Amino acid sequence: MSTLLHIDSSPLESSISRELTREFTKTWKTKNPSGKVIDRDLAAIAPKPIDQLWIGAAFTPEAARTPEQVAALSESDVLISELEQADEIVIGIAMHNFSVPSVLKLWIDQVVRSGKTFAYGASGPEGQLKDKRVTVAIASGGVYESGTPAASMDFVAPYIRSILGFIGITDVRFVTAAGASQIMMGAIDRETFLKPTLDQVRELAA
Numbered sequence: 001m002s003t004l005l006h007i008d009s010s011p012l013e014s015s016i017s018r019e020l021t022r023e024f025t026k027t028w029k030t031k032n033p034s035g036k037v038i039d040r041d042l043a044a045i046a047p048k049p050i051d052q053l054w055i056g057a058a059f060t061p062e063a064a065r066t067p068e069q070v071a072a073l074s075e076s077d078v079l080i081s082e083l084e085q086a087d088e089i090v091i092g093i094a095m096h097n098f099s100v101p102s103v104l105k106l107w108i109d110q111v112v113r114s115g116k117t118f119a120y121g122a123s124g125p126e127g128q129l130k131d132k133r134v135t136v137a138i139a140s141g142g143v144y145e146s147g148t149p150a151a152s153m154d155f156v157a158p159y160i161r162s163i164l165g166f167i168g169i170t171d172v173r174f175v176t177a178a179g180a181s182q183i184m185m186g187a188i189d190r191e192t193f194l195k196p197t198l199d200q201v202r203e204l205a206a
């Protein structure tokens with residue numbers, strides 16, 4: 001049975017990235033009627049920041065962990081298990097201050113864990129998650145087209161590609177609804193703005 005992990009990070013109800021991931025999930029469900037969907041809304045329940053206890057626990061061999069250390073890693077265990085179960089993952093990202101929403105960074109800190117999602121091998125760190133496909137839906141107010149000076153301010157797509165690659169996920173597709181500020185300025189209506197990106201998302205989920 002296929003499993004889709006659906007992650008959202010925008011704090012807004014009217015969020016564009018949420019609309020894109022919702023459409024992805026809807027299409028995926030029609031194609032995989034018996035598939036399982038795991039919803040992980042990071043804005044609704046933000047992961048805890050990692051702290052000294054967490055870091056100490058993560059670098060202590062499993063068998064030697066104290067009950068306190070085991071408890072410190074419990075949220076990480078749940079979030080990693082969701083990733084491990086999924087063969088398909090969709091992540092909605094609102095560009096905030098040229099990067100990812102802070103709740104998504106908290107999630108990343110919880111799931112990038114030595115000995116679990118990456119491990120040190122003979123030639124350095126090796127990602128441990130295999131055979132997963134990720135679709136990343138990004139919404140941004142501005143446009144950061146590659147080859148333009150603005151592209152150097154996009155710390156979302158390059159970071160997400162790198163960090164997912166670090167834990168072994170290399171099949172990553174990006175869908176971007178860029179220039180959303182045009183909606184607020186009244187230059188375009190939301191439906192017209194979103195149509196091409198929604199079409200793209202449906203195609204990728206099919």
Ligand SMILES: Cc1cc2nc3c(=O)[nH]c(=O)nc-3n(C[C@H](O)[C@H](O)[C@H](O)COP(=O)(O)O)c2cc1C
Nearest residue numbers: 010015016017094095096097098139140141142180
């Ligand atoms: C706190 C905040 C920070 C933002 N920072 C940026 C930014 O750095 N660059 C940009 O192009 N748009 C920025 N925006 C605009 C959002 O990226 C845009 O509204 C997008 O639609 C957000 O995704 P969402 O609709 O899924 O929430 C920002 C919006 C907010 C609320």
